Amino acid sequence: MKTRRQNLQVRHRAIHALLASAGIISSAWAQAQEPAPAILAPVEVTGDPYLSEVSVAGKEPVKPREIPQSVSVITKEQIEDQGLATVTDVLNQATGVSVQSGDTQTGSFRSRGYNIDVAIDGVPAFEALNGVQQLDAAVYERVEVLRGAAGLFQGSSFQPGGVVNLVRKRGQKEFAASASLSAGSWNHYNTVADAGGPLKADGSLRGRVVASATDREYFYDTTRTKKYLGYATLDWDLTPATTLSFALASQNDDTKAPFHGLPAWATSAGENANKQIGLSRSTNLNTDWSRSEWDTQDLLLELVHRFDNGWRVTAKLNHREQDLQYRYGRPNGGLTAAGTLNYYREGGDFTYEWNGFDLYAAGPFRLFGREHRAVLGYNRDESSSTIKYATPASVPGISLGHQDLVPDFDDPYSMGSEYEDRQSGFYGQLRFRLTDPLTVIVGARVSDFLERSREVAPSPRTDWVDDYEERGEVTPYAGVIFDASRQISLYASYSDIFAPQNSQKFGGGILEPRIGKQYEIGAKGEFLDGRLIASLAYYNLRDKNRAVLDLDHSGGGVYYYLAAGEVESKGWEVEVSGSPAPGWNIQTGYARQDTRYLKDAANPANEGLPFNPVNPKHTFKLWGTYRFGGGALGGLTAGLGVNHSSKTHQANTAASEARAAKAYTVANAFLSYRIDKNLSLSFNVNNLFDKTYYIRSGNTSVWNFYGEPRSYALTLRATY
Numbered sequence: 001m002k003t004r005r006q007n008l009q010v011r012h013r014a015i016h017a018l019l020a021s022a023g024i025i026s027s028a029w030a031q032a033q034e035p036a037p038a039i040l041a042p043v044e045v046t047g048d049p050y051l052s053e054v055s056v057a058g059k060e061p062v063k064p065r066e067i068p069q070s071v072s073v074i075t076k077e078q079i080e081d082q083g084l085a086t087v088t089d090v091l092n093q094a095t096g097v098s099v100q101s102g103d104t105q106t107g108s109f110r111s112r113g114y115n116i117d118v119a120i121d122g123v124p125a126f127e128a129l130n131g132v133q134q135l136d137a138a139v140y141e142r143v144e145v146l147r148g149a150a151g152l153f154q155g156s157s158f159q160p161g162g163v164v165n166l167v168r169k170r171g172q173k174e175f176a177a178s179a180s181l182s183a184g185s186w187n188h189y190n191t192v193a194d195a196g197g198p199l200k201a202d203g204s205l206r207g208r209v210v211a212s213a214t215d216r217e218y219f220y221d222t223t224r225t226k227k228y229l230g231y232a233t234l235d236w237d238l239t240p241a242t243t244l245s246f247a248l249a250s251q252n253d254d255t256k257a258p259f260h261g262l263p264a265w266a267t268s269a270g271e272n273a274n275k276q277i278g279l280s281r282s283t284n285l286n287t288d289w290s291r292s293e294w295d296t297q298d299l300l301l302e303l304v305h306r307f308d309n310g311w312r313v314t315a316k317l318n319h320r321e322q323d324l325q326y327r328y329g330r331p332n333g334g335l336t337a338a339g340t341l342n343y344y345r346e347g348g349d350f351t352y353e354w355n356g357f358d359l360y361a362a363g364p365f366r367l368f369g370r371e372h373r374a375v376l377g378y379n380r381d382e383s384s385s386t387i388k389y390a391t392p393a394s395v396p397g398i399s400l401g402h403q404d405l406v407p408d409f410d411d412p413y414s415m416g417s418e419y420e421d422r423q424s425g426f427y428g429q430l431r432f433r434l435t436d437p438l439t440v441i442v443g444a445r446v447s448d449f450l451e452r453s454r455e456v457a458p459s460p461r462t463d464w465v466d467d468y469e470e471r472g473e474v475t476p477y478a479g480v481i482f483d484a485s486r487q488i489s490l491y492a493s494y495s496d497i498f499a500p501q502n503s504q505k506f507g508g509g510i511l512e513p514r515i516g517k518q519y520e521i522g523a524k525g526e527f528l529d530g531r532l533i534a535s536l537a538y539y540n541l542r543d544k545n546r547a548v549l550d551l552d553h554s555g556g557g558v559y560y561y562l563a564a565g566e567v568e569s570k571g572w573e574v575e576v577s578g579s580p581a582p583g584w585n586i587q588t589g590y591a592r593q594d595t596r597y598l599k600d601a602a603n604p605a606n607e608g609l610p611f612n613p614v615n616p617k618h619t620f621k622l623w624g625t626y627r628f629g630g631g632a633l634g635g636l637t638a639g640l641g642v643n644h645s646s647k648t649h650q651a652n653t654a655a656s657e658a659r660a661a662k663a664y665t666v667a668n669a670f671l672s673y674r675i676d677k678n679l680s681l682s683f684n685v686n687n688l689f690d691k692t693y694y695i696r697s698g699n700t701s702v703w704n705f706y707g708e709p710r711s712y713a714l715t716l717r718a719t720y
Contacts, residue, residue: 048531048578048579048585049075049077049078049585050075050077050078050577050578050579050585050586050587051073051075051530051531051533051577051578051579052073052075052142054067054071054073054142054144054165055122055144055165055167056071056119056144056145056146056150056163056164056165057069057071057146057150057153058153058375058429059122059153059314059360059362059375059377060362060373060375063526063533064524064533064535065481065489065524065525065526065533066439066481067146068441068479068480068481068491068492068493068520068522069146069147069148069479069493069495069520069537070095070096070146070147070148070520070522070535070537070539070573070575071144071145071146071147072094072095072096072144072145072147072575072577072589073142073143073144073145073577074090074093074094074142074143074145074587075141075142076140076141076142076169077585078093078585078587078623079137079140079143080180080717081623081625081639081670081672081682082623082639082641082668082670082684083182083682083684083713083715084137085136085137085138085190085214086134086136086137087134087135087136087137087140087143087164087166088106088107088109088134089137090137090143091109091143091145091164092643093587093621093623093643094143094145094589094621095145095147095573095575095588095589095590095591095619095621096111096112096145096147096573096589096591096593096619097109097110097111097116097145097147097619098110098111098615098616098619098645098648099695100614100695100696100705101261101695101696101703101705102131102260102703103258103259103260103292104218104223104225104255104258104259104292105133105225105253105255105258105292105294106131106132106133107130107131108130108131109129109130109161109164110161110614110615111145111147111148111161111162112147112148112160112161112162112539112541112569112571112593113161113541113567113569113593113595113611113612113615114159114160114161114162114569115129115130115159115161116129116130116145116159116161116162116163116164117129117150117154117159117161117162117163117164118134118163118164118165118166119153119154119163119164119165119166120166120168120298120300120318120320120356121165121166121167121168121300121302121316121318122165122167122316122358123316123318123356123357123358123379123381124153124154124155124163124356124358124379124381125318125320125354125356125381125383126155126156126381126383126421126423127421128354128383129164132322132352133251133253133294133296133322133324134166135166135229135231135249135251135296135298136212136214136227136229136251138192138194138210138212138229138231139166139168139169139210139229139231139249140166140167140168140169141167141168141169141170142167143164143165143166143167144164144165144167145162145163145164145165146162146163146165147161147162147573148160148161148162148495148518148520148539148541149162149495149496149497149516149518149541150162150163150495151445151447151475151477151495151496151497151498152427152429152443152444152445152475152477152495153379153427153445155379155381155423155424155425155445155447155449156423156447156449156470156473156498156499156500156513159499160497160499160516160518160541160543168231168233168247168300169194169196169208169210169231169233170206170208170233170235170245171196171197171205171206171207171208171233171234171235171245172196172197172198172206172208173197173198173203173206174197174198174203175195175196175197175198175720176195176196176197176719176720177193177194177195177196177197177719177720178192178193178194178195178717178718178719178720179191179192179193179194179717179718180192180715180716180717180718181715181716182713182714182715182716183713183714184216184684184711184712184713184714185219185710185711185712185713186216186217186218186219186711187215187216187217188214188216188217188711188713189214189215189216190212190213190214190215190216191212191213192210192211192212193209193210193211193212194208194209194210195208195209196208196209196233199234204236204237205234205235205236205237206234206235206236207232207233207234207235208232208233209230209231209232209233210229210230210231210232211229211230211231212227212228212229213227213228213229214226214227214228218259219281219282219706219708219709219711220259220281220282220283220284220706221282221283221284222256222257222284222286222288223255223256223257223258223259223284223286224255224256224257225253225254225255225256226253226254226255227251227252227253227254228251228252229249229250229251230249230250230251231247231248231249231250232247232248232249233245233246233247233248233300234246234247241305241306241307241308242303242304242305242306243302243303243304244301244302244303245300245301245302245303245304246300246301246302247298247299247300248298248299248300249296249297249298250296250297250298251294251295251296252293252294252295252296253293253294253295254291254293255291255292255293256288256290256291257284257286257287257288257289257290257291258286258290258291258292258326258328259284259286260286260328260330260702260703261696261698261702261703261704261705262276262277262279262283262285262702262704262705262706263277263285263331263333263334263335263341263700263701263702263704264276264277264334264335264659264698264699264700264704265277265334265335265700266333266334266335266336266337266700267334267655267700268336268337269334269335269336269337270337272337273655273658274334274654274655274656274658274659274700275658275659276659276694276697276704277335281692281706281709283401285330285331285341285400285401285403286328286329286330286403287328287329287330287343287403287404287406287408288403288404289327289329289408290327290328290329290330291325291326291327292324292325292326292327292328293324293325293326294322294323294324295322295323295324296320296321296322297320297321297322298318298319298320299318299319299320300316300317300318300319301316301317301318302314302315302316302317303315307363309363309364310363310364311361311362311363311364312361312362312363313359313360313361314358314359314360314361314362315357315358315359316356316357316358316359317355317356317357318354318355318356318357319353319354319355319356320352320353320354321351321352321353322351322352322353322354323349323350323351323352324348324349324350324351324352325348325349325350326346326347326348326350327346327347327348327408327409328344328345328346328347329343329344329345329395329403329406329408330343330344330701330702331343331344331701331702332344332394332701332702333700333701334700334701335400339399339400340396340397340398340399340400341398341399341400342394342395342396342397342398343394343395343396343398343403343406344391344394344701345391345392345393345394345395345406345409346389346390346391346392347389347390347409347411347413348387348388348389348390348413349387349388349389349413350385350386350387351385351386352383352384352385353383353384353385354381354382354383355380355381355382355383356379356380356381356382357379357380357381358377358378358379359377359378359379360375360376360377360378360379360427361374361375361376361377362374362375362376367432370433370434371433372430372431372432372433373430373431374428374429374430374431375427375428375429376427376428377426377427377428378424378425378426378427379424379425379427380422380423380424381421381422381423381424382420382421382422383420383421384418384419384420384421385418385419386416386417386418386419386456387416387417387418388413388415388416388456388457388458389413389414389415389416390409390411390412390413390414390415391414391415392409392411395407412458413458414458414459415458415459416455416456416457416458416459417453417454417455417456417459418453418454418455418456419451419452419453420450420451420452420453420464421450421451422448422449422450422451423447423448423449423450424447424448425445425446425447425448426445426446427443427444427445427446428443428444428445429441429442429443429477430442430443436483437482437483437484438480438481438482438483439480439481439482440478440479440480441477441478441479441480441481441493442476442477442478442479443476443477443478444474444475444476444477445474445475445477446472446473446474446475447470447472447473447474447475447498448470448471448472448473449468449469449470449471449473449500450466450468450469450470451466451467451468451469451500451502452464452465452466452467453465453467467502467510468500468501468502468510469500470498470500470513473498473513475496475497475498476494476496477493477494477495477496478493478494479491479492479493479494480492480493484523487525487526487527488523488524488525489523489524489525490521490522490523491520491521491522491523491524492519492520492521492522493518493519493520493521494517494518494519495517495518495520496515496516496517497514497515497516497517497518497541497543498513498514498515499513499514499515499516499543500513500514501513501514501545501547501563503547503560503561504559504560504561505550505560505561505562505563506550506552506553506560511545511547511561511562511563512545512563513545514543514544514545514546514547514563515544515545516541516542516543516544517541517542518539518540518541518542519539519540519541520537520538520539520540521537521538521539522535522536522537522538523535523536524536528578528579528580531578531579531580532576532577532578532579532580533576533577533578534574534575534576534577535573535574535575536572536573536574537572537573537574538570538571538572539569539570539571539572539573540568540569540570541568541569541570542566542567542568542598543566543567543568543569544565544566545563545564545565545566546563546564546565546566546567547561547562547563547565548561548562548564548565548600548601548602548603549561549562549602550562550602551601551602562601562602564599564600564601564602565597565599565600565601565602566597566598566599567595567596567597567598567611568595568596568598568611569593569594569595569611570593570594570595571591571592571593571594572591572592573589573590573591573592574589574590575588575589575590576588576589582629583626583627583628583629584624584625584626584627585624585625585627586622586623586624586625587621587622587623587624588620588621588622588623588624589620589621590618590619590620590621591618591619591620592617592618593615593616593617594610594617595610595611595612595615596608596609596610596611597609597611606652609652610652613648613649613650613651613652613656614648614649614650614696614697615648616645616646616647616648617646617647618644618645618646618663619643619644619645619646620642620643620644621641621642621643621644622640622641622642622643623639623640623641623668624639624640624641625637625638625639625670626638626639635673635674635675636671636672636673636674637670637671637672637673637674637682638669638670638671638672639669639670639671639672640667640668640669640670641667641668641669641670642665642666642667642668643665643666643668644663644664644665644666645663645664645695646663647660647661647662647663648660648661648696648697649661649697650697650698650699655700656697659697659700659704660697661693661694661695661696661697662693662694664691664693664694664695664707665691666686666687666688666689666691666693666707667687667688667689668684668685668686668687668688669684669685669688670682670683670684670685671683678718678719678720679716679717679718680716680717680719681714681715681716681717682714682715682717683712683713683714683715684712684713684715685710685711685712686708686710686711686713687707687708687709687710687711688710689710690709690710691707692706692707692709693706693707694706694707695707
């Protein structure tokens with residue numbers, strides 16, 4: 001039977017077409033609600049379209065100022081203004097989040113040096129964001145991001161970078177509808193329709209439907225995507241105090257010749273060794289016969305009961321079925337001095353099923369003459385996945401640009417693996433309002449975790465093997481908020497980190513879990529009667545017990561590990577959002593992070609070096625719009641955005657440095673004109689000055705990605 005490490009490589013190959021082997025997921029790890037009435041649309045902090053309450057740090061929606069951690073939100077209005085079609089597009093605008101392409105259809109998302117996890121409408125989904133295609137942004141009312149450790153409600157995680165909460169659209173008590181038609185560069189066409197309203201005269205039954213269709217090509221050659229999305233939801237007040245919600249979504253994405261980035265010069269290529277080749281941005285060296293099709297089906301159920309005393313009990317059940325069928329022919333190994341490439345071929349079928357359940361009660365209680373709040377709950381997250389695949393013989397000696405000489409294949413699948421992940425936990429959070437300006441938050445989670453795997457046909461079938469299991473792991477949390485004035489709050493928080501490991505240790509058994517702590521201090525403010533919010537945070541995150549190679553007992557193809565590694569991530573972040581003046585809306589943030597190895601018994605030379613230099617040290621993101629009033633420019637809205645990232649590279653090696661993605665700054669612009677009360681026409685320009693840059697530096701084989709050249713999109717939108 002394969003080792004767990006080999007199984008992980010197989011699994012991640014299926015999930016993300018070898019994204020993890022580039023070091024985005026597994027290599028770093030291996031090295032180591034709303035009060036009554038019914039729940040409807042999101043409750044906004046003010047009427048400003050770029051502000052919203054958030055529930056990512058608890059089960060009840062609160063103002064960002066009431067959360068003693070760094071949080072960001074991208075609202076539906078900002079999504080529409082910027083033309084953000086996918087979750088990848090949205091997260092690329094979130095403060096402190098770095099986005100890396102893995103292929104045409106998926107990406108990886110990191111914050112504070114680590115991958116980010118995901119919750120689907122508040123229900124945690126283990127390892128289900130990076131390298132996994134998500135439903136398009138048209139389904140979501142807003143996207144919330146909490147940066148840093150999030151184990152209290154999320155549970156165990158291999159990576160404590162934070163959590164993204166995708167908040168779905170819901171039925172509406174008043175009728176509203178919109179539709180948009182968009183055409184853009186490289187034959188990019190998209191249409192979205194969104195309509196909802198009461199289905200009974202008293203509004204006790206409400207519905208909403210969303211549909212979108214995309215047909216597009218890309219700035220690189222050959223690739224073409226056809227994607228279709230449908231979403232429907234019903235919210236039914238069974239009684240004035242009880243609401244049942246149902247949602248169903250389906251998305252199909254069929255992409256011809258999906259792109260995995262470009263190769264670099266091979267290590268053996270003389271003076272060019274390991275450098276970027278400098279090919280045209282339009283180059284795609286994958287074979288024309290490559291194909292990748294994702295099919296996603298979601299079902300969500302929710303039941304909420306509100307008591308007269310202000311308490312509310314919520315039960316949520318989410319179910320997802322996902323299938324990926326793929327066949328690839330892509331470079332494997334760098335470009336030789338002779339100008340030839342070796343081509344790797346693989347085909348597979350990956351199936352995934354996820355069930356998430358969350359049951360909690362939230363409400364007020366009185367103690368010592370003051371009112372406080374509590375959340376008590378239990379959630380469970382189960383997933384199973386199967387991968388069957390074939391890897392025909394590689395094709396060597398293909399001249400650059402002649403991938404048409406690489407033959408297609410119809411080899412039957414020759415290997416198969418199956419995996420199951422289960423995690424569950426009881427959690428609680430208490431918010432004590434000790435005095436008018438002072439709030440203390442304490443919480444804890446008790447978690448169980450199990451992952452097991454086995455080989456299945458066409459591989460010789462084996463029994464299940466428990467790759468790792470932990471029971472009764474306690475994850476504490478604490479925070480304090482002090483309102484220094486009506487406008488400004490000071491805060492501090494402590495979060496625990498718990499991450500299971502499966503690496504084998506000499507003498508039998510697996511390593512104890514990675515553990516760690518995050519400390520964060522900061523200030524948050526509300527200004528201009530709440531129309532503008534700002535935050536400033538400093539954090540320090542320590543990650544201990546990381547797996548490092550046991551040099552005394554490894555060798556001959558047998559590897560053992562020690563829990564002897566430790567890394568540190570620290571930095572600061574600042575964010576400003578809202579409306580600083582009439583007609584203005586802004587979302588802007590800067591993040592600085594410093595990561596380093598503190599201890600690495602296997603390779604002491606790492607100590608003091610950056611941990612995962614694929615993370616940019618500096619990121620800055622700005623988006624702002626101004627809506628003109630009356631006069632000649634009445635009805636016109638103008639917008640401008642800037643995204644900046646400092647240099648990144650794959651690893652702390654001279655070879656990786658040779659092809660580093662240098663720092664870049666890209667500007668985007670937006671114009672919209674309201675033709676009448678129902679119709680508007682908008683024009684977006686991305687990469688306004690057509691800067692040539694790399695958004696990711698990979699290895700010599702693949703994952704060297706150019707940023708998108710200057711592009712245009714014209715959108716006609718109708719609202720009723």
